[in-house]
Amino acid sequence: MSASSGAMARFAVIANGRAIERSALPQLPPAELFAAISEGVEAGLRVASFFGMADADPDEVGLVVVLADDRRARLHLGRTRVRGAGFEALTPVCPQVHLFEREIAEQFGLRANGHPWFKPVRYHRSYRPGYEAFGGRGGEGPTVGVTDFYRVEGDEVHEVAVGPVHAGVIEPGHFRFQCHGENVFHLEISLGYQHRGVEKAMIGAPDKRSIHYAETLAGDTTVGHASAYCQVVEALAGCQKTPRAQALRGIALELERLANHVGDLGALANDVAFLPTASYCGRLRGDFLNMTATLCGSRFGRGMIRPGGVGFDVGEPTVRELLTQLDAAERDTMSAVELLWNTPSVMARFEDTGPVAPDVARTLGLVGPAARACGLARDVRHDHPSGIFRFAHVPVSTWSTGDVFARAYVRWLEAQRSIGFVREQLRNLPPGKVCGPVGALAPDQIAVALAEGWRGELCHVALTDGAGRFERYKVVDPSFHNWTGLAYALRGQQISDFPLCNKSFNLSYCGHDL
Amino acid sequence: MIPVIRARLRQGYRTLAYPDGPPPSLPDRFRGRPRIDASRCPDGCAACADACPTRAIDLRDGLGIDLGRCIFCTDCVSACPEGALQYSRDHRLAVRTRADLITRSDRELELAGALQGRLRSLFGRSLKLRQVSAGGCNACELDVNVLNTVAWDLSRFGIQFVASPRHADGLLITGAISENMRLALRKTWDAVPEPKIVIAVGACAISGGPYLDHAEVANGVEGLLPIDLYVPGCPPHPLTILDGLLRLLGRLERAGADVRSEPGDAVRPAEQGGLG
Numbered sequence: 001m002s003a004s005s006g007a008m009a010r011f012a013v014i015a016n017g018r019a020i021e022r023s024a025l026p027q028l029p030p031a032e033l034f035a036a037i038s039e040g041v042e043a044g045l046r047v048a049s050f051f052g053m054a055d056a057d058p059d060e061v062g063l064v065v066v067l068a069d070d071r072r073a074r075l076h077l078g079r080t081r082v083r084g085a086g087f088e089a090l091t092p093v094c095p096q097v098h099l100f101e102r103e104i105a106e107q108f109g110l111r112a113n114g115h116p117w118f119k120p121v122r123y124h125r126s127y128r129p130g131y132e133a134f135g136g137r138g139g140e141g142p143t144v145g146v147t148d149f150y151r152v153e154g155d156e157v158h159e160v161a162v163g164p165v166h167a168g169v170i171e172p173g174h175f176r177f178q179c180h181g182e183n184v185f186h187l188e189i190s191l192g193y194q195h196r197g198v199e200k201a202m203i204g205a206p207d208k209r210s211i212h213y214a215e216t217l218a219g220d221t222t223v224g225h226a227s228a229y230c231q232v233v234e235a236l237a238g239c240q241k242t243p244r245a246q247a248l249r250g251i252a253l254e255l256e257r258l259a260n261h262v263g264d265l266g267a268l269a270n271d272v273a274f275l276p277t278a279s280y281c282g283r284l285r286g287d288f289l290n291m292t293a294t295l296c297g298s299r300f301g302r303g304m305i306r307p308g309g310v311g312f313d314v315g316e317p318t319v320r321e322l323l324t325q326l327d328a329a330e331r332d333t334m335s336a337v338e339l340l341w342n343t344p345s346v347m348a349r350f351e352d353t354g355p356v357a358p359d360v361a362r363t364l365g366l367v368g369p370a371a372r373a374c375g376l377a378r379d380v381r382h383d384h385p386s387g388i389f390r391f392a393h394v395p396v397s398t399w400s401t402g403d404v405f406a407r408a409y410v411r412w413l414e415a416q417r418s419i420g421f422v423r424e425q426l427r428n429l430p431p432g433k434v435c436g437p438v439g440a441l442a443p444d445q446i447a448v449a450l451a452e453g454w455r456g457e458l459c460h461v462a463l464t465d466g467a468g469r470f471e472r473y474k475v476v477d478p479s480f481h482n483w484t485g486l487a488y489a490l491r492g493q494q495i496s497d498f499p500l501c502n503k504s505f506n507l508s509y510c511g512h513d514l
Numbered sequence: 515m516i517p518v519i520r521a522r523l524r525q526g527y528r529t530l531a532y533p534d535g536p537p538p539s540l541p542d543r544f545r546g547r548p549r550i551d552a553s554r555c556p557d558g559c560a561a562c563a564d565a566c567p568t569r570a571i572d573l574r575d576g577l578g579i580d581l582g583r584c585i586f587c588t589d590c591v592s593a594c595p596e597g598a599l600q601y602s603r604d605h606r607l608a609v610r611t612r613a614d615l616i617t618r619s620d621r622e623l624e625l626a627g628a629l630q631g632r633l634r635s636l637f638g639r640s641l642k643l644r645q646v647s648a649g650g651c652n653a654c655e656l657d658v659n660v661l662n663t664v665a666w667d668l669s670r671f672g673i674q675f676v677a678s679p680r681h682a683d684g685l686l687i688t689g690a691i692s693e694n695m696r697l698a699l700r701k702t703w704d705a706v707p708e709p710k711i712v713i714a715v716g717a718c719a720i721s722g723g724p725y726l727d728h729a730e731v732a733n734g735v736e737g738l739l740p741i742d743l744y745v746p747g748c749p750p751h752p753l754t755i756l757d758g759l760l761r762l763l764g765r766l767e768r769a770g771a772d773v774r775s776e777p778g779d780a781v782r783p784a785e786q787g788g789l790g
Contacts, residue, residue, distance in 0.1 A: 122694075123694055124694075124730065144694040164695065164698045165644075165646055165647075165698050165702050167677035167678075168645070168659075168675065168677070169645040169647070169655050169658050169659045169662075169675055170645075170647065170655065171647045171652050171655065172646075172647055172648060172695055172698065192694050193648070193649075193692060193694045193695050193698070194647075194648075194649055194650070194689070194692060194694075194695075195649070195692055195693075195694055195730055196649050196650075196690060196692055196725045196728055196730050196731050197725070197728045197729060197730035197731070198725075201725075201728060208565060208566075208567045208589065209567040209568075209724060212567050212568075212585060212587060212724045213724060215651075216650075216651035216653070216723075216724050216748075217651070218651060218652065219650070219651030219652045219653025219654075219656065219749065220652055220653065220656060222653070276518050276521060276522060279525075279663075279664045280521070280525050280664075282660075282662075282663035282664060282665075283525075283528055283663050283664055283665050285663075286660060286663065286665060290541065293540075293541045293543070293544065294541045294542075294543070295543075296543060297541060297542075297543030297544050297545050298545070298586075299657070299751070300653050300656075300749070302585075302586075302587065302748070303545075303587060303588065312543065332524070332525060335520075335521045335524050335525065336521060336525065338517075339517060339518060339521055342517055343518070508652065509652070510650065510651050510652050
């Protein structure tokens with residue numbers, strides 16, 4: 001691999017959780033930037049983020065890309081400016097950017113010409129007055145759920161539409177299946193119903209709402225997103241965290257992973273009507289959430305992660321209490337989850353259902369347990385470690401079959417590693433303060449933070465203006481990468497397996513819709 | 515089969531004794547109902563209001579907190595130089611009217627009273643709810659879902675979430691009501707047969723929460739549909755939600771409040787508010 005040859009040689013290179021001067025990123029001509037992205041992805045790098053930003057000239061849009069080199073723990077940053085109302089889409093030669101290009105088009109009214117699947121992402125008006133890539137002739141924005149859905153025609157072919165309001169207590173989204181009998185030819189996922197304008201609201205920040213936006217980007221990933229946000233702020237402010245703060249952040253992040261993984265294993269059991277594990281894991285998820293509440297008062301970790309460190313310290317009695325709770329939860333989880341792998345009726349439903357091939361996962365740029373279930377050993381904690389993960393290594397858990405079983409089993413492997421990590425950290429908490437002062441943010445910088453949330457890679461990028469305010473704040477939730485993986489998993493499957501496949505990904509609507 | 519039985523014995527019986535027994539214990543750092551002591555406020559001090567991310571603090575008539583906007587972050591507590599604000603561990607927060615959400619030092623929270631008359635007789639022992647999630651962060655949905663776990667076992671109270679609005683007695687709504695969900699919420703509401711109720715769970719559904727005044731949201735259900743029960747929080751604890759539901763159905767004694775008439779109980783026509 002030669003990640004630094006050709007056009008990519010002009011990219012700036014930083015490590016996770018670092019900031020550099022914006023001027024260190026040369027403005028490449030669009031064609032050169034696109035060639036560099038293509039070259040990087042071919043060499044094995046991943047597109048962690050690719051986004052537009054407003055320019056002083058309203059007829060121009062800046063484009064910024066972050067490529068992750070997982071083998072060398074490096075992030076390559078490049079940028080360009082595009083004039084007018086469109087650019088030549090890169091998606092036909094580099095499918096990994098397909099949703100990023102649609103997002104750029106929607107946010108800045110910049111058509112990705114030649115894009116094979118050119119549709120709105122979140123159905124909102126463009127941020128650039130006078131430019132709309134989607135929507136009506138009068139300049140109005142697109143209407144949610146109204147798009148050119150893919151259709152299969154033919155005798156006995158039928159279409160099933162589900163949502164936005166779903167049958168359970170679930171976030172809104174629209175799914176359209178093209179079916180032949182029970183067999184699914186194609187699933188199209190149309191989102192945007194949870195769009196609440198967070199990225200737009202972050203312009204001009206940080207302010208008193210910013211940390212709360214970070215905590216509610218995806219409520220089940222409060223700790224993960226808040227950690228990424230704080231890393232960005234700390235990089236821009238040149239702020240160091242104490243070892244104790246770093247350890248407590250790691251504990252909170254792994255407790256979040258545990259609650260969600262254990263909850264998902266129960267939900268998967270429920271979807272194959274195996275009620276013992278479903279019942280036990282439903283309760284055990286609560287036990288892990290309650291450990292987070294012991295730390296900070298909130299089951300979702302609200303208030304725990306704060307710029308400069310953490311919002312709550314723990315005393316010796318709390319540490320002992322947490323260790324006792326962890327031991328009990330570990331024993332009960334073991335007893336509940338092991339039932340799955342020993343029950344033939346469960347395994348028969350998990351195995352070979354919803355498989356994703358490794359090359360599909362790689363081409364789409366899947367992240368998190370969904371990618372690791374296809375044998376792709378990518379995990380931010382290992383590949384781009386920051387904070388406590390530079391000192392305490394969590395082995396990457398993978399499986400090779402890419403099916404529902406693999407996505408379930410990877411969760412179980414990870415849950416066990418997380419229990420070990422939390423126990424180890426609680427037993428060896430370094431002394432010291434848990435939160436330090438955070439100064440003003442440096443002007444004219446770009447900072448990137450990656451964190452491994454329970455669903456996968458969280459990527460936050462901030463560019464500050466001359467006054468040290470956010471001129472652009474870009475969030476990529478792992479769901480942004482992975483929703484297309486779910487669509488691929490459904491191909492050739494029975495429609496009745498959709499709930500099971502869906503749960504095996506358990507993606508975020510709000511994290512995608514922002 | 516034997517491992518399944520062995521696991522069952524090991525896991526034991528886990529359903530909470532509450533409400534016949536005591537409520538489950540909450541962690542020491544749990545942030546419940548705020549306690550206000552306005553007598554400590556120095557003249558002209560607005561430190562709490564300045565720190566509040568959601569404009570939940572109203573100083574016009576002495577220190578007051580709008581629990582409908584509060585996200586229980588305690589940024590006001592950190593900002594207050596005099597200790598005039600504290601968050602207690604009292605989980606009981608649900609009320610019946612928007613005005614009751616304003617809490618002050620001289621006013622106890624008017625906890626939710628029960629439905630009366632026909633609604634009480636129809637829903638008191640069987641309440642089927644359709645949940646609509648519309649522009650939030652999914653935390654409220656998750657802690658509503660927790661009520662269906664074996665520990666909380668919501669169905670023992672006759673309360674269930676149903677898969678169609680046609681089967682429902684009302685809506686339980688979460689989220690700030692994104693513009694992109696406005697029509698879907700209207701259609702779902704229209705499809706629920708009369709008489710019907712609305713329960714707004716979480717700061718988003720009551721006021722917009724962290725997304726207050728974003729162009730992309732409608733600042734919650736208020737003004738769109740008539741709300742029968744407000745459950746504050748960001749997100750509310752499952753115990754807070756259950757407390758609200760049980761009070762609404764008259765399953766809990768009314769505590770810390772004097773009884774007064776509830777104008778919201780009459781059966782109302784569906785055509786209210788500005789949805790659609």
